[in-house]
Amino acid sequence: MKLTHQDFDDVRIVSVVENRIDAACAIQFKDEMRALSDSGPARILLDLGNVEFLDSSGLGAVVAALKAVRNGQHLELAALHPTVQRVFRLTRMDTVFTIHTSVAAAVEGIANAS
Amino acid sequence: MRPEGNLKRQETWEAPPEPKEHMLRLILPATEAAVRRGLASIKHGLSTDHYGPDELASLEIVLAEALNNIVEHAYADRSDGMIEIHLSQTPKGLWCTILDNGQMMPGGEPPLGRRADLNCDIADLPEGGFGWFLIRELAHELEYVRESDHNRLCFRMSIGQMA
Numbered sequence: 001m002k003l004t005h006q007d008f009d010d011v012r013i014v015s016v017v018e019n020r021i022d023a024a025c026a027i028q029f030k031d032e033m034r035a036l037s038d039s040g041p042a043r044i045l046l047d048l049g050n051v052e053f054l055d056s057s058g059l060g061a062v063v064a065a066l067k068a069v070r071n072g073q074h075l076e077l078a079a080l081h082p083t084v085q086r087v088f089r090l091t092r093m094d095t096v097f098t099i100h101t102s103v104a105a106a107v108e109g110i111a112n113a114s
Numbered sequence: 115m116r117p118e119g120n121l122k123r124q125e126t127w128e129a130p131p132e133p134k135e136h137m138l139r140l141i142l143p144a145t146e147a148a149v150r151r152g153l154a155s156i157k158h159g160l161s162t163d164h165y166g167p168d169e170l171a172s173l174e175i176v177l178a179e180a181l182n183n184i185v186e187h188a189y190a191d192r193s194d195g196m197i198e199i200h201l202s203q204t205p206k207g208l209w210c211t212i213l214d215n216g217q218m219m220p221g222g223e224p225p226l227g228r229r230a231d232l233n234c235d236i237a238d239l240p241e242g243g244f245g246w247f248l249i250r251e252l253a254h255e256l257e258y259v260r261e262s263d264h265n266r267l268c269f270r271m272s273i274g275q276m277a
Contacts, residue, residue, distance in 0.1 A: 023182040024146035053171075055178040056244035064241050083171040090251055091244050096232055 001028040005036055012040040013103060015047040021058030029058070033065035042073050047103050049079035054087050066097065074098070078106045137202055144188075144195030144214065149181045156201065164203070169273035172252045173208065179245040180212055180267060188216025188265060207254070207272045215264045224258045224267070226250075 002017035014036050021029050037044050046065070048054075054062070066075045078100040080088065088094040100106035138159050142152040153174055160170065181197060189195035198213040219225075227246030232239065250256065253269035260266075 020150070022146070022150060022178065023185070024150050053174060053178075055175065055182065056242070056248060057182065059244055060241040063239050067236055067239060067241070082168070083175070086171065087175065087244075087248065090248060091230065092232055096236070096239065 001025040001032060003029070003032045003036060005040075007041070008107070010041050011043040011045055011107060012036065013045045013047055013107070015049070016051050019050055020053040021051055021061060022053065022055045023057040026057035026061040030061040030064045030068075033061070034068045037065065037069050037073060037075065040073070044069065044073065044075045045100075045103065045106050046075060046077050047079055048077060048081070048084060049103065051084055052081050054084045056087075059087055059091060059093060063093065063096075076100060076106060078103045138200070140199045142197055142199075144185045144197050144216070145193075146182065146185055149178065149185060149197075152181065152197075152199070153178055156199070160201075164274050166273075169271075173210075173271050173273060176249050176252050176269070176271065177210065177212075179249050180210075183245060184212070184214045184216060184265075188214050188219075190217070192216070203274045205275075207270045208274050209270050210253075210268070212267045213264055218260045218265065219258060222258075222260055224249075224256065 001021075003014055004017060005012055005014045007013075014033065016029070018025065033046070046062070062077070069075050076098040079102050080099060085094070085099075088097070088099070138156065140152055140155060142148045156177065157170055157174060160173075162170075165173075177199070181199075184195070184197055195214060195216055200209075200211040200213075202209045225246040227248075227250040229247055230240045230243055249269075252271070254272060256267070256269040258265065258267050
């Protein structure tokens with residue numbers, strides 16, 4: 001499981017390099033996300049643009065990442081593929097997360113302000 | 115797709131009505147990595163002429179949940195387990211049969227898979243239990259049978275060229 005990140009003033013954009021978050025890598029994803037949110041700013045944006053498939057273990061790991069953020073820190077999601085979006089919608093997890101259509105849409109406000 | 119492996123249990127598999135083309139059989143070791151590869155093989159083996167991207171996505175979700183449950187639960191206490199998958203297209207949809215020699219499902223019944231209650235604090239959100247909900251949401255006519263030393267899970271996906 002490979003995650004890359006890029007820091008801006010008040011947002012850390014974490015990108016999943018692999019094309020799936022499934023039972024085979026969910027625990028690793030959870031641990032790496034936790035380390036990146038622990039050391040990150042108040043806003044963490046998880047870029048799922050490469051992730052074509054997410055199963056229930058992967059969903060559980062993304063939920064765990066949300067639960068692991070510090071007080072006052074926010075985890076948001078961006079660029080969900082249709083299959084991934086479907087899993088979020090079916091389980092109604094789409095009502096729990098702030099989901100942006102793209103990374104650009106999520107950081108637009110910051111880019112314009114700076 | 116090439117038919118694979120040991121078919122000694124074929125006599126226990128009741129053929130769905132009029133199986134014709136798009137027949138696919140796969141035997142894989144019960145590990146998460148093998149499940150991942152198996153799902154890729156199945157997607158590759160099912161022609162995109164007959165299945166749309168949404169249909170293949172539904173199938174992958176259901177098979178991933180069913181197969182990973184077998185790895186994690188039925189074969190929880192052993193590492194030498196095998197899983198056998200049969201897929202067969204009929205006018206009603208794609209019939210899937212999954213066989214394993216692991217432990218029986220608790221109580222001899224598949225879990226109800228209720229939708230998780232999300233009306234709670236973030237700290238209390240569930241991190242699991244979504245698998246059977248997804249299976250029951252997307253699969254039809256699901257049947258689980260314990261036959262002597264093995265489990266048989268059968269269901270229909272409403273996908274493929276429907277009559």
